[in-house]
């Protein structure tokens with residue numbers, strides 16, 4: 001039975017996800033919570049290998065459905081090996097990307113059938129969904145600029161129209177689930193975004209003491 005709290009941080013390339021994941025991990029650890037950070041794709045030995053296949057820019061021939069299934073294969077392993085056990089132990093899990101990325105990238109930008117993507121995702125994750133999601137919203141050119149073009153991976157190299165579709169798909173998901181997805185302007189200073197995230201976390205944390 002799930003007892004912990006599951007948080008995902010979402011957004012486009014270079015929006016500041018990993019920066020905020022780290023800051024949130026630090027603030028929750030300081031409050032006494034036991035925190036597990038996961039990376040999707042990745043986060044397990046098998047998942048990191050799948051991630052390499054996905055992000056290798058030489059894999060230009062990777063078909064959209066193969067891409068979808070590889071993301072979900074990595075996620076399925078992550079859920080069964082890491083996320084589910086951690087939640088059962090009452091930990092707080094922070095995932096750097098989760099299912100909304102698949103809906104935005106493979107559903108929104110690659111135009112795969114979103115209902116089908118949702119169904120396969122549910123199959124892969126055993127229906128485990130984040131309790132709260134922070135969407136870091138940023139114009140894609142700013143995110144890509146932050147990261148620079150040096151050594152860009154296969155997804156970063158998709159072109160600005162692709163990343164604009166991803167952004168719009170994320171925003172549309174957020175408007176469908178306003179109670180679960182908090183949209184944050186990622187063009188604010190790091191500290192300010194982190195403060196907003198901590199404020200939004202308060203209500204959830206009040207229901208879970210660190211000893212749970």
Ligand SMILES: Nc1ncnc2c1ncn2[C@@H]1O[C@H](COP(=O)(O)OP(=O)(O)OP(=O)(O)O)[C@@H](O)[C@H]1O
Pocket residue numbers: 011012013014015016017018019020146147186187188189190193
């Ligand atoms: N709010 C911010 N304002 C300006 N720069 C930022 C902000 N947040 C993060 N950065 C910087 O932007 C770059 C990308 O940040 P980060 O790696 O956290 O993004 P990301 O969303 O995890 O990227 P990726 O898509 O590669 O996983 C880093 O150099 C980071 O220091």
Ligand SMILES: [Mg+2]
Pocket residue numbers: 017018019096
């Ligand atoms: Mg990152």
